Amino acid sequence: MGRTLVLRGGTVVDGTGGPPLSADVAVRDGSVVAVGHRLAGDESRDCAGHVVSPGFIDTHSHSDVKVLADPALPMKVRQGITLEVFGQDGISVAPVKEPERAAWKQKLAGLLGDFGVDWDWSSVAGYLRRVSWARPAPDVAYLAPHGAIRQCVLGGEDRRATAEETAAMQALLRQALAEGACGMSTGLIYPPCCYADTAELVAFGRVLAEAHRPLVVHMRSESDRMREAVEEMVRVARESGCGVHISHLKLAGRNNWGRVDEMLGIVERAQADGLHLTADQYPYVAGSTLLGAVLPPWAHDGGTEATLARLRDGATRARMKQAMSDPGPADWDNFWSWSGPEGIIVADVPSGRHPEWLGKSLAEVARLRGQDPFEAAFDLLLEERMGVAMISFSQDDAVVERIFSRPWVNACTDGLLGGRPHPRAYGTYPRILGRYVREKGLVSLEEAVRKLTSQAARAFGFEGCGLVRPGYRANLVVFDPSTVADRATFEEPALFSSGIRDVLVGGELVVRDGEMTRARPGKIVD
Structure with missing residues (x-):
């Protein structure tokens, strides 16, 4: 039995959305073991004046290659992120045919960066082994990318898949899930994903429904054809039975900003019919791709x-x-x-x-x-x-805030990490806590924490994380609600946030007093 660390005297906001509690939190052997008063332990951290919450979950991350070059991922961990989901937008690093590795690496360099990483894997299992060997600071999950699977079967051709090709792609998806993928992503504006018809998405959705895994989708349109795009997601959920999670939900283009309630209404009517649709979003008016x-x-x-x-x-x-x-x-x-x-x-x-x-x-x-x-x-x-x-x-602050207020929308960074990045890679979560909660009162602190933690875990089916509860993984954040804020801007995007004091992954301090430690306890989550 390991040593017990007690986070003492903080305000526990437990991720359920319920009222805060003044309490101690004890962690041991990677898990929360108790929440209460005057808990005994081998070591303690005074958390008076601070919130103790579950670690934040980044459901749309592009750290797939960066993690192999800089496994500490300080730009994420220092904003309180303890679990990142890679493999986004249907275009990521595995599976990939060995003869196509160099070309696929070049194709994805603008999205995922290069960072001098040698690609020596072909399968999802091989890639996740590399991630494990790198010993990341945060936990990591990986979505099987639709485009990578389609490339393996059809190449880059703009055509519908035959029945035999669809079956072959379904088999590759089943293999990826067996090797540790937590679901599937697609990006319906990116080739070769954009060449798939709705029937192909439904076929994948049926495999995912069998495994109780989500389909995570960058829709065909986030602008002029928004209605058709959202209705396609409703159809996929209805015909396949899988959960559908819409990536970085937005309305782009000034002429579309007034349609936000129309968009939200389509999703919420589908939810009322019993379909499982959720979404994530970043709190900025600019995207990056x-x-x-x-x-x-x-x-x-x-x-x-x-x-x-x-x-x-x-x-x-x-x-x-x-x-x-x-x-x-x-x-x-x-x-x-x-x-x-x-x-x-x-x-x-x-x-x-x-x-x-x-x-x-x-x-x-x-x-x-x-x-x-x-x-x-x-x-x-x-x-x-x-x-x-x-x-x-391309976006509008009022629309971004309207979307974020919905209870089924969680947060993400969608952060590209090469070159001069978007500030969301460094500031998303403190921005929400500082701007949307403290300054604007858009949502309560308890609701914001729920959206950053348990709502994200629920959308992806991650069990045992997202709450401060005995038996749950001890991924925790200690922050000052009166000072937490983003500092990264479009002019200076690589500035760390303020107000995040401690971050624990599996009960180990990866951030202590606002600075990175040497601990890298992250694991693969499926």
């Missing part, structure tokens, strides 16, 4: 090499420009139309070339290059073989 997402979907047909060939062809570039500059409603998420090149910021160029462009808008980069913004974007993608990340301003 691959710069290649600005291109129309047809430009990606056939994979990266085919896209690069199109970018070399003047007539095809003209066709892309025409589609991207169309101001009317689009049947695809047209990032360019939401903000123009002024609102699209270069966040990462993993090759290391042109570091002076990081943090500059595409309009500024175009001026520096002496080019039209469209041509500058096309050339940048061509020169970097699609390996570029962007930040895109």
Whole structure:
């Protein structure tokens, strides 16, 4: 039996949403063993004036490669995150065919970074072994990515899967779940995921329903075709029986901001019918993803090499420009139309070339290059073989807050970690506690903690975490509710937050008095 650590005299906000309790929390051998008064222990931490809560769960993380280069993940742990979910948007690191590793690594460099990591795995099991050997500070879960599975069976082709191909993909999903995946993700604006029809998603959903695992979805549209996109998620949930979790729920583009209640209403009517739909969200008006997402979907047909060939062809570039500059409603998420090149910021160029462009808008980069913004974007993608990340301003604070107020929405960072990252990678959770709770009173402290912890665990089916309760994993955060705040900005995005004093993973202090320790007790969660 190990030593007992007592967090003494804090205000316990236990993750249920119920009232706070002044109490001690005792942890031993990785678990909470008691919550009460005058608890005995071998060591104690005075938590008077602080909240003791469950560790925060980041249900949409892009630390898949970074964890192998910097397993401490201080940008996450120091904001109170004790569990990260990798494998997002249907495009991640495993499974991957060995001959395609280099090409897939290059394709994902803008999203996941490079960090000098050698990819020596092919399966989900092989990747998770590498993560375990790295000894991460937080716990880690991994979603089987739809696009990676589709690439293994169909390659990058823009077509429907045959019955035989669908069965082969279902088999790969079952294998990934058996190897430790906690569910499946898809990104229906990203190739090759975007080439799947609804029937393919339903087929995957049936496998997930058998295993009681979620389908985690970046929808086909977060803008003009929002209604059709949300209704597709309702159909998948209804026809497959699986839970559907909508990633980074938002409404992009000024013309769509007034439709927020329409969007929320579709989800809540489906919930009233007994379907399990949930969502997550980050508390910012800008997103971040691959710069290649600005291109129309047809430009990606056939994979990266085919896209690069199109970018070399003047007539095809003209066709892309025409589609991207169309101001009317689009049947695809047209990032360019939401903000123009002024609102699209270069966040990462993993090759290391042109570091002076990081943090500059595409309009500024175009001026520096002496080019039209469209041509500058096309050339940048061509020169970097699609390996570029962007930040895109497209949302509205009032809409973001309206979405966050819903009880079925939990938080996430969606944080890309290369180059000059979005500030959400460093500040999401303290921003919610400081801005939404203390300053704006958007939700109570108890409700915010529930959304950051047990609601996230419930949406993903994670058992034994998300509450301060005997028998639960001792993933805990000690923070000062009067000072907790984000410090990261778009101008200075890599600033750690304030007010997070201690963070425990499996009962071990990974942050003590606001600073990282050497402990790396994270485990794989499935």
